[in-house]
Structures are given as structure tokens and as C-alpha cells.
Amino acid sequence: MNITAFSKALYSTWIYYSPERILFDAGEGVATMLSNKIYAARYVFLTHGHVDHIAGLWSIINTRNNAMGDREKPLTVYYPQGNKGIEIYADFLKRANSELKFKLDFVGVGSSDKVFLRDSGSFTRYIQPFPVSHTYSEISYGYHVIDVRRRLKEEYRDISGAEIAQLVKEMGSDAITETYEKKVLTISGDTILLKKEDILDTDVLFHECTFLKKEDRKFNNHAALDDIVELVKDTQVKTLVLYHISSRYISVLDKTLRKIAIPGVKILYVHPEKIFEM
């Protein structure tokens, strides 16, 4: 999958998806920890404006601007359109770095917008934001990475390879195939429990899991382990990665998560004090 991540609730969260050079959130320490890799980042997708998800952006901009060598690749930061906190921060960053050596854009996206990463006939991949519930005052998003793929139309799925080859010759492959959309990665951002429809059929789900115990949650703005486990059953999710875990659980984390099982689902977690790789 090629993901590097760090996530400790309240302190810092970032997830780097290297195949598309995307950073989902940019918590404090991201430039330090990704080191040279940070220059490769092409896009940042911010889920919301809390400081533990955006503070590292200043360092990213600063290191790219001052490092030696070819650091002039553009950087585009997408964020939930209308998020005031992010807009104020973006305005500050632009003013504090008025002489940038690279192109820096902040682009507000709506939940029906698609951000195309690749769109080259045979390979289309885009980011789809979706609204989540986290704070009352500001808009928060999760993000899907979606591939547009082709498959045989239903009526041709049971026939032999030789017959298919013959049909392709006669009718062309477009006539017997159809496009469909496949979620390859879903990032929840900070949120209460996601809706089933949002996670259905995604290959890899990063779901925030601030609380291991529901009783520890004082406000309804984050998710808890038991609810996530229930949610993910029968959704075709292949890999569940729990992140944004509160550091209060460090001593019981391994023991608690070892007891969790969901049929057909591989469960991983981002330890609040370690770099995660998958």
C-alpha cells in the first residue's frame, strides 16, 4: 500500500500515501519525520482545521522553500470549503512566506467535488471528499481514493476466455465491458462513527479510534473501538487501520487490540508513539 503515518490524538496526525504523493493531514512533526520524503509530496488533503492536523504545514512550506536543490515542485492543499480556521491559517501562511520558490495553492473542495489524480483513458483515479461529524462549528471531511476500473458486463461473466476473445474481435472490448468505481483507500479524519454506506467495499479503511472504551468519551465527537468493530462487519473492508488513538491507552493497547477480531478483516493500528508503515 505504501503508507507512512503518525497519529497521536490531540498532538499530531498525518498519513502519507506515497503512490499518489498525498499527505492526508499535516500534524506537527511531519516534515521532521518524513525528512527527504516531504519534498516528494504533491498534494495535502486536510480533513479539518484542528491544530493536531494542520500545524505541520508551516514546516513543510518552510523546508521546501529553504532547502537546497530542486525543491520547486508545486504543492496544492485541499481543504473543506468554507472551513474558517483553515482559511485564516492559509492566509497567514501565504503572508508569512510571501517569497515562495514554489507554487502553493489552497483549494476549498465541496463534498460533491472530485479531485482527479490521474485521468489518462485507461487509468482514472480521484479523491472524493465526504462529510463527517466532528465539530459543530466547522466542516470536516473524510476522503476516499477511488479507482475507475473496467469489468465484463454481467451477461458475459460466465463465458469462456475463447468466447470473450471472439466477442472482443466482433464487437470491441467497450461493448462487452462496463466501468465501475472501486474505493481503494478511505481516511475517516476525526469523526464520530462513520456511516456504513461510507465504508462499504473500501479496501483499506483508516478509521479514527480516539477511545478504546466508550465510557471514556465525554463529548460525541470521536469514535470508540467497540462501535468501529460492529460497523466494519459485513462491509467487504479488507484492512482496518485504527488511528488517532489517545495516548492514555499506550500501556493496554497491544493487549486490548489483540483480542479484537472481525471475520475476513485484517486489523492494524497506528501506535501513538511510533511511525506506522504498511
Ligand SMILES: [Zn+2]
Ligand atoms: Zn485530531
Ligand SMILES: [Zn+2]
Ligand atoms: Zn479534531
